[in-house]
Amino acid sequence: MGVPLSVLDLAPILAGGTAGDALRRTLDLARRAEQFGYARYWVAEHHFTPGVASSQPALLLGQIAAVTDRIRLGSGAVQTGHQTPLSIVEQFGLLDALYPGRFDLGLGRSGQRRTEAAAELAGPAEPAGERVVDGLLIPKPFSFAPLLVSARAALFGRLLQQPGAQAPDLTGVLDQITALLAGPVTDGHGNEARAVPGEGADLELWILGSSGGESARVAGRRGLPFAANYHVAPAKVLEAVEAYRDAFRPSAVLSGPRVMVSADVVVAADDATARELASPYGLWVHSVRTGEGAIPYPSPRDAAAHEWTEAERDLVADRVATQFVGSPRTVAGQLRALQRATGADELLVTTVTFDHADRVRSYELLAKEWLTAP
Template sequence: MPVPLSVLDLSPVPSGGTASDAFNNTLRLAKAVESFGYKRYWLAEHHLVPGVISSAPAVLGALVAGATRTLRVGSGAVLLGHQTALSVVEQFGLLDVAFPGRIDLGIGRSGAPRLPGTSAAPARSPQPAHEVDGLVIPEPFAFTLSGELGERIRTQLQLLTLPGAQSPGFAAQVDDVLAFVNGSFTTESGHRAHAVPGEGADLQVWVLGSSGGESARVAGERGLPFAANYHVTPSNVLDAVAAYREAFRPSQWLDEPYVVVSADAVVAETSERARELASPYGLWVRSIRAGGGAIPYPSPKEAAEHEWSDEDRKLVADRVSTQFVGTPAEVVERLQTLQRVTGADELVVTTVTHDHVDRERSYELLAAAWASADEGPTR
């Protein structure tokens, strides 16, 4: 059997549409992919972004879980730097009460400080775009906190953090999450505290990461499953997976490493149609990296009218070159390569198109082709 496919949804707002449209499309998509055979449905966390509504994964997850019956539903990821471990466990514990055995708590480091003694991914010299056994590894994108992007991130942190509040380091927050779920949390003064709901919840706790740094190490050392981010930072995916596996220690949750790898994909009946549907993607990524946040997702017509500069193209090159676009057979082949090279135990696919019917159809075509692949990757 091929490895499972799952879904990551940002609940995008289409250009000309509303937040209500995005919400209704998310519920429609969740119901559809459940019938197509996808394993889980993750909801991202983004703030101050005009083009997506996934700002509260626990709230949106409750609505998605209530509209479905068998899908695992969760966060991909809730950002611990913006909340306390207790508040996160209580929220997802309540979801587990309502939908027992179906809830994933995916957690990410973004927004959390990096304390002295912790490390980012090891520095290495940027490599030009290349392939590893058929998998495209693009030249790394150099994030900077200058200009509009830096100002937006600073504003986000200011508005999501109470004045004077200090967030613990990421590893400490993950430990607190696990302690609350296990019922073993103790304050520095020795007081036992219990998350109700949350303690004893049947949650799958995940760590999501974009590099071979702290997130991969924390997930491995605590024996948690790990999701590596090929769809946002494709240049780092092999480093992230390797760092996780190197750090892995068996735990009460896992005897051996479990890796999910994400990918952007657009599937249609013909290559030409798939490329047309995917054509706004570069413009959408540009809006994110230029600092304004994701714009409402453009139509192919709007994308065709954009005049691209060399600087624009460089800004989005790594993301555009690693989006999987084509017929079902073409995209399945590329996903098989991604699975083979990374050794992923599961793939999570994110698909964005302007019209919802095309997005839903893309997931339908992919699921059918994946299930029927004669020589797909094995579990």
């Protein structure tokens, strides 16, 4: 048996389907994931994305908690630039009050990244190239900077934040969240504030990151567990975990580093069937990287009808090449390479297929292979 295996769900909307359909499938998948033996079930936070229904993690987690019994539930991740620390603590404090001891509060940066993207565009380009480390493909880097400084991103930013609001840095957010959880917060003049619900909530804090930047370093310095995103930024996963470990300082939470790493996977009875089920993935990633936001997930037939240009293929090549696709044995071997190369203490897998039954079956086959392997 390998390291623990967990689930990341985006509540994908399928072509021709609705957000309601997607959310009901999430509830069903969460129940099944618990039965299959997965350690955690995390949901993402995405906005203005036609193909993703997971926009409000706390609300969705409350619905999932009501239909499951024991699997840990969490956010992957709450985007800290879009709401106040108090709001985050109250939301997850409410969840913990109703379903004690089951929640992970995964935090990610947002808002600050647009400034960093502008600086990246002004600086030298990252070196290209790919390599293989302990059997794991590390592709050439992809930069999201042009998308983050686009007019479309500026519109999204205006809608996500109050007028004139500034996204605080991650350290400041963590300071306020941990203070509110410990409570009460005082001003030094005899006044105090308590988060109710929230103060004293039994939450496991995680930091998520896609590079060796602020998120990885802050998680390390604060002695918190860190989740690195191979499925989002495969080129930077080793940089991210190295930066986290280099910065790590023991805390009351952890005596040593604790790393979880994500991966996109599709599992079927055999490699050929899995490749067919995964065939729409490139078209889906293309919609993200051209700034549309993920389109509703296409069917294999619709994906096969798309006539790819060389430029389009190059745009998504790193993500397609690093999606783990195949039989249970094939994918388990790829996940072992990911765990070996990163030293991950836990793996977080995300799967999207056009047919919900195929998605559930993918998780079931992988769990059986992973949990029964010597």
